[in-house]
Amino acid sequence: MKKLFAFTSTVALCAGTAALANDELIGLMNDPTQWVIQTGNYANHRYSGLDKINRENVGDLQVAWTFSTGVLRGHEGSPLVIGDTMYVHTPFPNIVYALDLNNDGRIKWKYEPKQDASVIPVMCCDTVNRGVAYANNTIFLHQADTTVVALNAETGEVKWTAVNGDPSIGETNTATVLPVGDKVIVGISGGEFGVRGHVTAYNMETGERVWRGYSMGPDSDTLIDPENTTHLGKPVGPDSGTNTWEGDQWKIGGGTTWGWYSYDPELNLVYYGSGNPSTWNPSQRPGDNRWSMTIFARDADTGMAKWLYQMTPHDEWDFDGVNEMVLTEQEVDGQMRKLLTHFDRNGLGYTLDRETGELLVAEKYDPAVNWTTGVDMDPNSPTYGRPAVVPEYSTAQNGEDVNSTGICPAALGSKDQQPSAFSPRTNLFYVPTNHVCMDYEPFRVSYTAGQPYVGATLSMYPAPDSHGGMGNFIAWDGVKGEIKWSIPEQFSVWSGALATAGDVVFYGTLEGYLKAIDAETGEELYRFKTPSGIIGNVMSYEHDGQQYIGILSGVGGWAGIGLAAGLTNPNDGLGAVGGYAALSDYTALGGQLTVFKLPD
Amino acid sequence: MKRFAQALVFGAMAGLASAGSATENRDLPGNGPAAYKENGRYYTEDGVPAYFIAEDGTVDWATFSGFRRYHAECHVCHGPDGMGSTYAPPLKDAVERMDYYDFVYTVSNGIQNVSASHQTVMPTFGQNKNVMCYIDDIYVYLKARGDGVLERGRPAKKEAKPDAITAFENECMAGG
Numbered sequence: 001m002k003k004l005f006a007f008t009s010t011v012a013l014c015a016g017t018a019a020l021a022n023d024e025l026i027g028l029m030n031d032p033t034q035w036v037i038q039t040g041n042y043a044n045h046r047y048s049g050l051d052k053i054n055r056e057n058v059g060d061l062q063v064a065w066t067f068s069t070g071v072l073r074g075h076e077g078s079p080l081v082i083g084d085t086m087y088v089h090t091p092f093p094n095i096v097y098a099l100d101l102n103n104d105g106r107i108k109w110k111y112e113p114k115q116d117a118s119v120i121p122v123m124c125c126d127t128v129n130r131g132v133a134y135a136n137n138t139i140f141l142h143q144a145d146t147t148v149v150a151l152n153a154e155t156g157e158v159k160w161t162a163v164n165g166d167p168s169i170g171e172t173n174t175a176t177v178l179p180v181g182d183k184v185i186v187g188i189s190g191g192e193f194g195v196r197g198h199v200t201a202y203n204m205e206t207g208e209r210v211w212r213g214y215s216m217g218p219d220s221d222t223l224i225d226p227e228n229t230t231h232l233g234k235p236v237g238p239d240s241g242t243n244t245w246e247g248d249q250w251k252i253g254g255g256t257t258w259g260w261y262s263y264d265p266e267l268n269l270v271y272y273g274s275g276n277p278s279t280w281n282p283s284q285r286p287g288d289n290r291w292s293m294t295i296f297a298r299d300a301d302t303g304m305a306k307w308l309y310q311m312t313p314h315d316e317w318d319f320d321g322v323n324e325m326v327l328t329e330q331e332v333d334g335q336m337r338k339l340l341t342h343f344d345r346n347g348l349g350y351t352l353d354r355e356t357g358e359l360l361v362a363e364k365y366d367p368a369v370n371w372t373t374g375v376d377m378d379p380n381s382p383t384y385g386r387p388a389v390v391p392e393y394s395t396a397q398n399g400e401d402v403n404s405t406g407i408c409p410a411a412l413g414s415k416d417q418q419p420s421a422f423s424p425r426t427n428l429f430y431v432p433t434n435h436v437c438m439d440y441e442p443f444r445v446s447y448t449a450g451q452p453y454v455g456a457t458l459s460m461y462p463a464p465d466s467h468g469g470m471g472n473f474i475a476w477d478g479v480k481g482e483i484k485w486s487i488p489e490q491f492s493v494w495s496g497a498l499a500t501a502g503d504v505v506f507y508g509t510l511e512g513y514l515k516a517i518d519a520e521t522g523e524e525l526y527r528f529k530t531p532s533g534i535i536g537n538v539m540s541y542e543h544d545g546q547q548y549i550g551i552l553s554g555v556g557g558w559a560g561i562g563l564a565a566g567l568t569n570p571n572d573g574l575g576a577v578g579g580y581a582a583l584s585d586y587t588a589l590g591g592q593l594t595v596f597k598l599p600d
Numbered sequence: 601m602k603r604f605a606q607a608l609v610f611g612a613m614a615g616l617a618s619a620g621s622a623t624e625n626r627d628l629p630g631n632g633p634a635a636y637k638e639n640g641r642y643y644t645e646d647g648v649p650a651y652f653i654a655e656d657g658t659v660d661w662a663t664f665s666g667f668r669r670y671h672a673e674c675h676v677c678h679g680p681d682g683m684g685s686t687y688a689p690p691l692k693d694a695v696e697r698m699d700y701y702d703f704v705y706t707v708s709n710g711i712q713n714v715s716a717s718h719q720t721v722m723p724t725f726g727q728n729k730n731v732m733c734y735i736d737d738i739y740v741y742l743k744a745r746g747d748g749v750l751e752r753g754r755p756a757k758k759e760a761k762p763d764a765i766t767a768f769e770n771e772c773m774a775g776g
Contacts, residue, residue, distance in 0.1 A: 093719075118721065120719050125676055125687070126686070192676065445730045446729050448728055453725070454672045455730075459753060530702075555686050561676065561686065562685075562688060564683070564685040565684060566683075583686075
């Protein structure tokens with residue numbers, strides 16, 4: 001009896017700590033003076049409730065202070081602000097600085113992990129990192145080499161470390177982590193190296209692994225219940241993570257999990273997407289390749305999948321499904337619903353019921369998208385929920401060693417990870433997008449552990465018959481599935497947006513501009529050219545009664561690799577070569593935080 | 601020579617193991633570096649792999665193959681068309697600076713150059729068949745780009761794939 005009592009009280013104590021951690025974190029998320037999580041809140045709104053900077057006065061914005069990170073690589077993610085401290089992270093080597101906001105940004109502590117530099121070249125497309133997370137007086141960093149580190153937020157002292165993956169087989173990390181309850185939930189990168197994607201929960205206090213769910217494999221690996229996990233309302237049945245693969249191909253199946261995660265505390269569900277199946281040559285992996293390219297809803301405590309939706313079965317274009325899952329409550333046909341909206345790389349903007357996984361909307365958010373005529377929305381159809389593929393743009397139907405031309409969007413998607421923002425004041429999503437098309441030729445490759453496993457050649461160019469630029473910044477109605485307005489941009493917009501209660505939307509551009517626009521009309525209200533191209537995400541906080549806007553500059557990432565030299569359209573002939581803008585004509589490497597405020 | 605031996609992970613590199621096989625076209629037309637053709641590939645007088653671009657713009661198979669392999673294996677760091685990126689230097693210029701042997705050595709063994717603000721690290725591709733079986737193709741493609749005789753983008757016209765290259769490819773990809 002005594003033993004049982006001890007046991008139950010321990011359970012109660014743990015549950016109590018978890019609840020407290022969650023309450024503290026949710027409380028801080030609801031406090032607009034803080035920026036406590038990369039995504040703004042659990043719902044991934046990237047919305048600031050501050051309104052001192054508003055559409056009337058944002059034109060007067062000026063630089064308050066700056067900070068050099070000391071690293072010249074692609075700077076994704078954003079700083080956090082908790083209390084009087086700002087936490088700034090860098091790309092590899094993944095330094096974390098704690099800056100004292102009461103003392104002109106004096107460095108309170110600095111943490112620099114020692115990582116083997118051999119991890120650098122197995123990171124596809126630059127050594128970016130999308131930032132740290134906070135909970136329970138602890139800063140969580142997921143390093144490039146997949147070490148998860150818990151740092152004392154006051155001192156920078158290491159509380160614990162956990163090793164999440166193996167860089168020698170191509171497992172690396174670029175993403176932030178999601179603190180939920182008494183756990184930290186983390187993903188993995190390496191889809192171009194034939195790794196098998198997974199999501200893992202670690203105990204927040206000890207770093208012990210609690211559960212891990214793979215993107216493919218037997219049900220015991222994927223944490224999929226054949227009877228209770230559903231796909232479009234129907235149970236998935238046994239072995240759904242292996243039975244759409246040939247032989248053992250699922251073992252190097254890809255489906256990595258490097259995007260932005262969201263969480264619904266009421267449903268206790270974590271939402272994220274899985275990436276491309278390996279290789280990029282679809283003929284080498286027949287079948288739907290489940291559960292790559294899939295939206296997952298998993299129970300935060302057990303990892304069990306509640307529902308799944310595979311957006312791009314049998315990917316033929318590298319349209320990873322990892323982009324952010326934005327959670328909103330909106331009226332659909334006169335009924336308030338719990339919604340999940342997701343702008344996929346494949347060019348479709350999806351809205352689902354996040355309780356059940358029911359598909360409500362799937363519409364193109366860039367009119368250039370041409371690989372599909374749309375998604376079958378008829379629940380009684382045998383192809384319900386599947387995109388209808390246009391044969392001309394099907395690299396699988398055209399086959400190996402055939403160059404499929406004019407596919408829109410390109411492999412980097414109508415949007416990559418650069419996260420959108422949602423304003424509850426306008427009920428609009430503000431979405432940074434790419435406006436780029438491609439030629440794609442798959443061919444046979446062999447797999448070597450820890451080596452790139454790509455198997456396709458592609459050429460990219462600005463969407464033809466359009467404004468000639470490579471990006472748009474759009475406002476999207478997620479319930480209707482319609483573009484409200486669209487701002488053409490010369491380059492892909494690779495920066496995360498921020499919407500504010502001042503009815504201003506902020507985003508950065510690859511030339512290095514921080515731009516402020518009117519949330520209703522999209523009219524430009526302010527721009528400032530920072531020292532390097534922007535692929536970071538805009539954040540806002542308040543200190544001593546003053547509202548600030550912060551953004552990291554430092555060009556790089558996929559955008560810096562693909563666009564540095566400019567794009568060419570091989571179909572345009574010689575006359576057009578060099579006619580497209582080269583990013584290198586506008587900006588150079590950098591690593592700087594710029595913080596803005598209104599004049600005193 | 602020792603360095604090069606280290607790079608020869610798959611043994612029979614085309615061209616350098618060609619003693620005794622058929623040599624064609626001793627007198628090639630045009631002003632390019634190619635002096636002769638052997639087993640479907642072109643070489644300089646010194647026996648170094650070379651591109652061959654006919655007057656109507658038709659590229660030899662190896663140059664076309666190099667375009668494809670470059671954009672699968674190298675492009676994710678070095679940018680499209682050998683032009684370089686914010687992450688890694690332009691290889692079309694690198695092959696003008698370093699000779700064929702240094703090129704093969706670097707690809708095989710990688711580079712590590714790490715300082716506080718900058719990290720230049722290239723992996724070792726010596727064990728990667730998707731790269732090493734096509735290393736001569738990638739080299740001649742980049743050399744054509746660096747010499748300024750091949751425009752950006754996909755070569756419009758190419759020679760048919762020579763049987764000798766198919767045979768080499770099959771053997772190389774199958775071998776350990």
